[in-house]
Amino acid sequence: MNTTPADLMEKLRGPVLPGATIGIFGGGQLGRMMGIAARSMGYKVHVLDPDPACPAGYIADKVIEASWNDRWAAANLARESSTVTLEIEQVSITSLDEASRWAPMRPGAAMLAVIQDRVEQKDWLHKHGFPIGPYRSVRSPEQLAEAVKVLDGPVFVKSARGGYDGRGQAKLGFGGAVVDDAALRQAWQDVGATDCVAERALELAKEISVMVARAPNGEVKVYPPAENFHENQILSWSVIPANISDELMEKAQAVASEIADTFGLEGLLAVEMFLTTDGQLLVNELAPRPHNSYHGSERACTTGQFEQAIRTACNLPLGDVSLVQPTAIANLLGDVWLDDEGKEKQPAFDKALAVPGVRLTLYEKLKPRKGRKMGHLSAVGATADEARERVLAAKAAL
Template sequence: MSDSQKRTFDPDDLQSKISGPALPGSTLGIFGGGQLGRMMGIAARSMGYKVHVLDPDPACPAGYIADTVIEAGWNDRWAAANLARECSAVTLEIEQVSISSLEEAARWAPVRPGGAMLAIIQDRVEQKQWLARHGFPVGPFRAAHSQEELATAVRDLDGPVFAKSAHGGYDGRGQAKLGFGGAAVDAAAIAEAWQDVGAAPCIVERALDLQKEISVMVARSPRGEVRVYPPAENFHENQILSWSVIPASVSPELSAQAEEIARGIADAFALQGLLAVEMFVTRDGQLLVNELAPRPHNSYHGSERACVTSQFEQAVRAACDLPLGDVSLVQPTAIANLLGDVWLDADGSEREPRFDAALEVPTVRVTLYEKLKPRKGRKMGHLSAVGATAEEARERVLRAKAAL
């Protein structure tokens, strides 16, 4: 054990850090060095902060812009303490960080958002039950802790369902679909679905007749200041976000309702940081909460061009207890994700996308994450475009993606 790891906790160290905002020129720590950490780090550096990152991958995308990268796993408490000791504030870009690591980091610097909120959001069962207990609208669901309970949940929900692992899994991973297209839901199908969710606790949700999917980003500072972004409209392919547009094409009344739900969730959690609230709009007009993400979100990458303050700058402001930025809409903006598939031919060989052709489309920009190896389904970057309307922005970004 190193001398720094043996160092005892001094309450005065933390008190001196939380007595006021972490001003530009100090150091911001980030759990996670993926593309979200990279873009948050770029925003922090542009504001004058030094950036320290903890990530299991020493070649993580944020490593190219960070002052320091600590190579460590999400459950490494000593590494979490070492990150926080050198920082005036700590935030995160991934919710898989262990609660014990967050708690250890919080002994040395403010961690925003904190472990109590993350403990609920990390567990999809607890998250959905928390939303229901607090009166937020959710679709029909059941919790299943065994294969037998999964079978009971499917029977009770009486229709096509999604089963999602309680822990981990994203972009469609750790999920199973049952009863779609008239498929039989027999014992074999239940057993296969149980294996698909890792033979571990899962949330079972009735499939809904959807009109569209939207998300709302809300920021809340330690002082209780709140800013709610205009809703984004999202389109998924194979459970991965394909494109997103700000603002969403919804009525002013539904937009206001969605923003109020997001604000209510942030206040109920006493959020310090960012929270993306994913929602369903059903064909009969219901607005239902799907999932929560306590970090920057793929659907708000376009906020860099759509809003006065991007989600990445806002994350820095909230983590450092600075006044939150204006989130007013400047111009409609659309983004399209670039997965590793864009770099791969049918035989799996790599090729260079035609970014020059994409950039011929008016207003289009390219953002790449400096990931070293393209893989099918891996998020490698995104395109963005603006327009006089959301429809024009979406048409431009999809035309540019097709040109690749």
């Protein structure tokens, strides 16, 4: 099917109604859950992913096996779709631009170009006056040494591109460790010997995130903040709503909404934030897609993040995000399937599901590995504390 400029303009203006095809860059667990939401609303789903056995492939009408920088495959995805969205930031800007020639690309390439690069992202936040912690852009080992000296304290070093769940990161100066030439060389190698950002470690009271949905017509919905807890730099559990004051909740929502408006967001944006022990609220990172910390929104809010992602991509009225009930989630990593010798075992899901209010979501990933996200548990409760206690009890029962 060939798309003309007039056809594209019509797609950009009007809603994409059920029965149409939605294209998704990325077939991981987020793409899978977006696809399930789309199918429940009556849409067809096409996915582009380098892995033909990706989790979304089990629910998609079509999987295009291609790399993130394959502009021809990106064009084919968009030509066959009425609108295109994504579940991963690593798609090349060339591919996103090519897709936007054939169908609305939500969110767009201009926003992704900023968010894909941590240096560009930090600089953008600083330029637009959003609150962030002390940092330095680093493009050489010499600049890294200077950054550590200027930041004057323990420092996280993060690669500018790629890297997540602790990958592509290094620590310097923690626990009183001496930052000598050998430590600097090792940190530079750990982040791939490439452009990176050095961030001063902060004294944290909490980590929270705020999800914003913004439709092409400018309608905005801001979810209640989620409170997050990480282990080894991977999200361990998250609970909605966060245990923070109403004043802080409103401030966090306002900051996230302003970032979305400044970008001209069309889609979802998760804004990760730090609450420091001295009361500062600082932006950490941005994710222009559904987010691990909002898996609980499916049960906590009137409209979950995955249905909302489909609504934004299709230029439909946004769903209500009011809190229905406190909900907590706990990530299930591949470690749960492995014994002490690394051999596969069957988790005791029956025991986990015996805990009141608990549900299980698995992503149909074929091979468990340490640190790999294989699924999550969710639990509801009368309070956020009860929901968290239930989900952690269920995880322990595995």
